[in-house]
Amino acid sequence: MSGVLPTSAETVVVGAGIIGLTTALHLARAGREVVVIDKAEPWREGSAVNAGTCALQNKVTDLLPAYRLGLAEWRRLVAEMDGDFGFINRGGLRVAQSAEDVAALRYRAAEQAAQGVELEWLEGNALRDRAPWLSPSVTAATFCADDSFASPLLTGQALIRAIRSEGGQVVVAALTDRREKGDGYDLLTEAGTLSCRNVVVAAGPWSDRVASLFGIHLPVSLNVNTLSVTERTGQFMDNLVVTHIAGRFTLKQFPNGSCILGGGFQGRGDKDTGRKELDLDQLQANIRYQCSVVPQLQDLTLLRSWVGFTAIATDGRPTVGPTPGRPGLFFAFSTNAGFSIGPYVGRIVSEAVMGRTMPAIAHDWTPGRFIA
Numbered sequence: 603m604s605g606v607l608p609t610s611a612e613t614v615v616v617g618a619g620i621i622g623l624t625t626a627l628h629l630a631r632a633g634r635e636v637v638v639i640d641k642a643e644p645w646r647e648g649s650a651v652n653a654g655t656c657a658l659q660n661k662v663t664d665l666l667p668a669y670r671l672g673l674a675e676w677r678r679l680v681a682e683m684d685g686d687f688g689f690i691n692r693g694g695l696r697v698a699q700s701a702e703d704v705a706a707l708r709y710r711a712a713e714q715a716a717q718g719v720e721l722e723w724l725e726g727n728a729l730r731d732r733a734p735w736l737s738p739s740v741t742a743a744t745f746c747a748d749d750s751f752a753s754p755l756l757t758g759q760a761l762i763r764a765i766r767s768e769g770g771q772v773v774v775a776a777l778t779d780r781r782e783k784g785d786g787y788d789l790l791t792e793a794g795t796l797s798c799r800n801v802v803v804a805a806g807p808w809s810d811r812v813a814s815l816f817g818i819h820l821p822v823s824l825n826v827n828t829l830s831v832t833e834r835t836g837q838f839m840d841n842l843v844v845t846h847i848a849g850r851f852t853l854k855q856f857p858n859g860s861c862i863l864g865g866g867f868q869g870r871g872d873k874d875t876g877r878k879e880l881d882l883d884q885l886q887a888n889i890r891y892q893c894s895v896v897p898q899l900q901d902l903t904l905l906r907s908w909v910g911f912t913a914i915a916t917d918g919r920p921t922v923g924p925t926p927g928r929p930g931l932f933f934a935f936s937t938n939a940g941f942s943i944g945p946y947v948g949r950i951v952s953e954a955v956m957g958r959t960m961p962a963i964a965h966d967w968t969p970g971r972f973i974a
């Protein structure tokens with residue numbers, strides 16, 4: 603349920619996804635006046651419809667330290683707050699099927715171990731004992747105790763409740779334009795005008811569209827990720843997250859027994875019209891791939907498949923922090939696995955709004971890198 607748009611606030615966050623809401627939560631908890639606006643009912647886009655994977659070992663090596671911070675932030679969020687996020691940390695398996703996969707898995711495992719990720723190599727009986735539900739075609743896997751997942755549905759509900767209980771507001775209001783004024787901005791929305799000192803643009807794939815309202819060009823492209831959910835069945839995957847060394851694969855079983863088949867097979871869509879369509883060839887390929895790893899999936903009815911939008915920055919890095927030469931204007935959007943890293947991005951941008959320096963890890967994430 604959305605509230606009524608006030609006429610002013612110290613900080614306005616544009617976008618009620620995981621980054622916008624965690625930003626607002628930190629500001630509200632610090633006693634700052636904050637309003638989150640969203641063009642539609644809050645928590646309806648990527649953050650609501652994603653696979654919930656917060657794994658470490660399926661992440662690109664360059665950003666591994668950032669994803670570790672993301673995971674630490676998830677743990678802090680879950681420990682510090684009353685809400686139920688459906689966060690489960692029982693570890694994950696990254697599997698290999700072909701000989702090339704096994705070689706690639708060894709290479710990646712060594713690379714990740716060098717970065718301090720603790721992995722256990724599994725093959726033969728050790729692998730069968732750990733995961734008897736894996737296909738015999740899976741010949742090796744690495745186990746990472748840090749791999750986790752959370753429920754997107756519960757997370758959104760918990761964050762919105764927490765922001766409101768800390769005095770923040772979450773309101774439906776599409777930002778359509780802005781006017782600069784002395785020490786801040788007048789934000790023009792479909793629900794009225796809102797004056798503020800700070801704006802945090804956390805509009806996910808639409809961050810480039812919002813940036814253009816401020817006369818800034820940001821290169822943000824779009825991924826249209828596919829996800830499917832099966833009927834409920836008895837627990838058989840021991841709450842593990844399964845990923846694949848060959849990529850485009852995530853699988854887990856939620857506590858209600860449903861299996862969630864994801865990994866980034868692409869559908870079709872247009873962020874300006876909001877059109878989203880499954881690509882049936884991609885969907886079939888996704889499901890075949892999953893069944894080749896966990897054959898038991900073949901016996902389950904697929905209940906629903908859908909696609910959702912994810913922002914992709916051209917250089918593969920998140921975009922977070924103050925905008926050079928534009929006091930009070932901040933950006934905070936991720937690239938790709940934004941559910942995993944989102945709470946960390948929300949924390950550091952909220953701290954920047956409160957005048958703190960951005961951490962060293964984020965120095966090449968600044969929006970300034972795109973601004974001539």
Ligand SMILES: Cc1cc2nc3c(=O)[nH]c(=O)nc-3n(C[C@H](O)[C@H](O)[C@H](O)COP(=O)(O)OP(=O)(O)OC[C@H]3O[C@@H](n4cnc5c(N)ncnc54)[C@H](O)[C@@H]3O)c2cc1C
Nearest residue numbers: 617619620621641649652653655777806910939940941942
């Ligand atoms: C199917 C799928 C599966 C995925 N699986 C995973 C996964 O397992 N693990 C993982 O880490 N990541 C996953 N992702 C990616 C992850 O969901 C996103 O990276 C992350 O949720 C982005 O969060 P966000 O807050 O940046 O943006 P979003 O959740 O996209 O939120 C942005 C918000 O901004 C609002 N907005 C836009 N323009 C305006 C405007 N003009 N005025 C007001 N509001 C506006 C939008 O309505 C939206 O609510 C997946 C994505 C999809 C689609």
